[in-house]
Amino acid sequence: MTAELELESKTASQQFSSSKSSSENFDQSAVDHEVAAGVDIESGRPNPFVFLLTILVSFSGFLFGYDTGYISGALTSIGIDLGHELSDGDESFITSATSLGALLGGIIAGTLADVLGRKWVTLGANTLFIVGAIIQAAAHTVWTMIAGRFVMGWGVGIASLIAPLYISEMAPSRFRGRLVILNVLAITGGQVIAYAIGAGLEDVGNGWRVLVGLSIVPATVQMVMFIFMPETPRFLVSRGRIDEAKRVIRWVYSPRHQIVSESLVEKKVKLLEIYNNDQHPEWTKIQRFRYSLRQLLLVPENMRAVIIACMLQGIQQFSGFNSLMYFSSSLFAVVGFDHSTAVSLIVAGTNMVFTILAFILIDRVGRRRILLCTIPGMAISLVVAAIAFHYLPSDATGADPWAIVILLFMMCYVAFYASGIGNVPWQQSELFSMQVRGLGTSLATATNWAGNLTISSTYLTMMKNITPSGTFGLFAGLCMLGWLGVFLMYPETAYLTLEDIQGFLKSGFGIKKSQAMSREQRQKHIAAWAKKEGVEIVEAEHVAYADSAVEKQL
């Protein structure tokens, strides 16, 4: 904030042109003042260019949501269009082909991102989305449909890794959490839109082909626009492309209508170089991969990052949310609701609305605190739903009090999920150092899709074999196990730079240290604001006041 405000007032005449003119016209005293005051380049508010990049890359999130969301609607309207009535086996193969493809795509995505760069991998995912959609829309047999879903799944897996990675490498640290959540908002929005269009096309002949084909539009838009988008500065520095990195840093970190100071650009590049100091631009791709793998397995801070990232993705999936996402129509039909598709839309809508709450809270309250507060809420909601299932009469209708309790507490569960664990694991890239970021995020993403595949393929059997009460009770137990893992191992990362985070993981999980650092950074921002406004902060409530006032300004 202060970097931006000070620059805005002192370098108002500087235009966002070339680096040459910026260094010539540059008001050194303003920058010296900032550097002396320890104001980091990361303090700035994201400029319109960063927002544009975030929105563009979030098309990947939208496609992830849309492509995983449309299948339940498509399955109900396919009828005999694929040659015969779909059996249960056909349906589950068609559904899980995407999760399997995504698992495989997630495994290779990080390494590809390290080797080819973030931008080219995003373009590759777009190609898979488009090819997969064309195969499905033109399918006349079950196996062609499965093949299309599988190809698209690779795109989904790759996109689920690359979008948050790209955003977190572009975003100023104070806003990183929120910008990454915009991508999750796009996922949940994609799911809602897929459900809504699916419901609208349910009775239209071959409507499912339109539903599938529509996904080609955002994929093509993103692909065309992304050709002109830059690589991330972190990736460029890791390849020794320093001048390009500086250019992108100027675009990304310059305040609105201004240009960021050259000394802050230099400072940022130096910092990125320090964190890449053992990376050799002349290495071959194989050497680079072997090096990353060794670093990931043998360096304790990297191993800790892997444990945390995989644990969070595991909690997200094994808490059972996607069983609701994929099978909520059948669940609510069992409970006795007539318009079960509409009720499912409520589930997807609640997920999306509460993702907005997460957007507001994630950088202010912090990732760790949000999880510690929301996971018990998920577990309690699941336990109440499990009890209600136990008492639900077998011939219940939607008007049965127990049916209403189930619907209400399912919505509470989704709300708690979406405000916390539905989002936080996608902040995964911030845990890894540059040398292992691709590989580390791949492992975490693969954990997500392996969990997704396990839950979506066992849920119906579990409901039958251990009853709905048993299934939801089991998910509640897994949530609480996850809570313990978060309590013991997940440090606070809000307000910290990617480099700070890797620093404190060196000596353990760094829970206390990270909390202190995060608090300190936050207070620094408040103090800078107070100084500028001429406000003296003396009492605790004044700190709280300044805190909310400063946030309102941002």
Ligand SMILES: O[C@H]1[C@H](O)[C@@H](O)[C@H](O)[C@@H](O)[C@H]1O
């Ligand atoms: O973060 C997303 C989001 O919560 C989606 O709604 C869910 O379907 C995905 O599995 C998850 O990764």
